[in-house]
Amino acid sequence: MSLFSFLKKPRGPRVLTIGLDGVPHSFLTEQIEQGALPNLASLAADGDLTPALSTYPTVSCSAWTCFVTGVNPGAHGILGFQDRRPGSYDTFITGNQHLQAPPLYRLLSERGQRVLMMNVPVTYPPPRVNGLLVSGFLAPTLEGATHPPELASRLEGFGYRIDIDPWQARESLDALLEDLDATLDARVRAAVELLGEDRWALAMVHIMGTDRINHFMWREWESDDPEYAPRFLDYYRKVDAAVGTLLEAVSDETEVIILSDHGFCLTRREVNLDAWLRERGWLAVRAGENAKLTDVDESTRAFSLTPGRIYLNVRGREPRGSVNAGEEYEAAREELTGQFTELVDPETGEPVVDKVFKREEVFHGSAAEAAPDLLVHPRNGYDLKSGLASDELFGSSPITGMHTYDDAFWCVRGRRFAAQEPRVLDGAPTVLHLLGEAPPDSLDGQPVLQ
Template sequence: MSSSARPRLVVLGLDGLPLALARALGPELPNLARLLPHARAIESELPELSPVNWTSFFTAEGPGVHGVHGFTVLDPQAYTLRIANFADVRTPTIFERLGRAGLVSRVLNLPNMAPATPLKGMLVAGFVAESLRQAVFPPFLLGPLTAAGYVVEGDTTRGAFDPEHLLGQLRLSLSGRRAALDLLWPDLAWDLFVCVLTETDRLFHFLFPAVEDAAHPLHGDCLAFLRQWDQAIGEVLDRFDALPEPKRLVSFADHGFCRLEAEADLNRVLFEAGFLKYARPPRDEWDAGVIGEETLAFAMDPGRIVLHRRGRFARGRVGDADAPALLADLRAVLRGLSWRGRTVMEQVLDGPELYGTTHAPDLVCVPQPGVDLKARFDRAEIFGHFGRQGMHSPQDVFFADTRDDGRPARLRDTGRLVLEHFGLCDTQDKRSTIIL
């Protein structure tokens, strides 16, 4: 296929961007405004976390098929938690399927793609790659990206109390994305180009009220950064405009965002209700080794409730016959949870029914906007505030398509849109890994 005849597709990911906020910022951000005539809202997958939803995009499947249900994975024998990564994805990616059809992908800063594996094209994986070396394929990309000062992720550990440091780190990572764009785009030897800008998610977690409220003392600083982010959007759009026809650009977020009023820790809820029994005092918030033999259920991020089943967990005690009554009791406790006079839960969903598989959390909790669900093991209170000001939302997720005929309802459909664009069928082989 000649360079000029390729029906190229460009995917621009704008992590965490709600449509309502995009429209509100449009007058200040001219390049984002270029997308608004094509924009509408879609929904995220549940839970509304980045690894779940970006994986749903790059597999064109929901969590019940690709197997990533949250940030963390629990070892059922050792009771240790680790961060989910690409090795946990149990179904082929859209890039594998394009490659089998002879099509070339260039992928920049796509979360949950590390450790990087070979594909027909080039990959710079995003969060949560442990190092740049782990994030790149082919390996030769490591040299020029290192020379350009590329960082996989800026340091946001001080984001709750040092906004100047946070904004500096976001500028650093954003400059790296722009340098990588200069490296991966220009030869046009690709059919699909994916570029994800994740900096907005980090900004919104710590400074969402400042972004929303023009009267906030940090609004000007946030807007100054967003203008740089908007320039990066403009670089992608200008390059897209210069491409020969046929071409198409699709832009979307992985979830929405809203203000965070309080965090609610579900393991503390289960502990106080007698479902979770500790074998010893927890060493830290991730110390799942405290789950004792008398435990009936525990939580995993952000709102996954897991029965401590016999045969699945080394210390499990819940039998299949006990599960229905136990689940009914858990639903009653969770639905009865309130904060400042209002119900915390919008929904408490049956996990196997939601995901279409028994290899799923037993319950999936969806909170009301403003209350962010957590699953720590060392919190002494159910409710608290720990410095974050913004939280993910499954609704009002930004989506735009220059062809204006893409009608995805949720994140998995964006991956299917890519496959349909290139005329590829839906059938694919499934991997066998089971994730909790």
């Protein structure tokens, strides 16, 4: 793109998305009815508010990458916060450099459109864009998490925080609430300034605090805790006010989509699938305590990664593989799928697993080959974990809320949704449609507005 090409570009449509990570549609509509969220209420009344679907596996890194690429995780390659190097037991932390499909901010940048990206997950390391970008959580520090680099010092001036301190949150809900307020306040003040000064076509402002408060305080909310339930709702009032402030910072003609990437529910139990695989004789490790994935031995037939990603230990594919490809592989997948239906909550006898997908049922595209052989999706309330350090099957932690595949939401200003429930991967095609930009070939999603 020529440096001055934007001068010739007529001012076109603009889209602002506000990501309210992990806010359930059911919670939102209930609080709108109660009058707690006036800005979101008026936006929904003037436009449309609908339940929406997430992706499998239901984690924010996969879901938001679905949104910005418009394709399933088997095509964009982000299947969890941690992934495994194919053909090994080595793991790595996923980042922007692992995206295998072009995200909106790259497509638009290449077409000479300006973007403003604030805190969207999986934008670290910060990609070079035509515009401004600050990475989302997993950026270790603000310095080094922005494009251009000098944006970091401007953001520091606002007291900008990429994320709350989750260890502190585990210790003290009071500290969490203070941290959430300061993070939101700085995010909004920085966003207002950047929204006002930059000639963006697409601005995405991401609020991760909603996911964090849901993780750490869903139990207090659901149990109507006398001290913390009102403070939980107070945070949501502040988020609603933040939405109002952000909308004031953009013109009335700006297209606005506010959405969450998944829903939330109360965690009844955490379930360690590696412990279950060990109990059932599928998995064995060479080390004693604090075993890692690299310690699985030759008798292992299956191992897992959070959340619910099951890999068979295939001869010729994994270094110490034991399952033969072909018929034996298929038989093992069938046997394991059957056994997952026997995994029940010891107190209630209720099944833990909702569905077990074969890889090819949910993942399609260039990254599908590295995807898990089976994907276990739990019933709401059973938070699937993996880990070889402990052989405890069921557990609990200060994380009392978990993600749900359904009950996400999308809200649009001044427009109506088409009949079908939006899926998070409908994000990119919907945004491109609003901007009058042609979508790339072979997107999985489609525009969802009438």
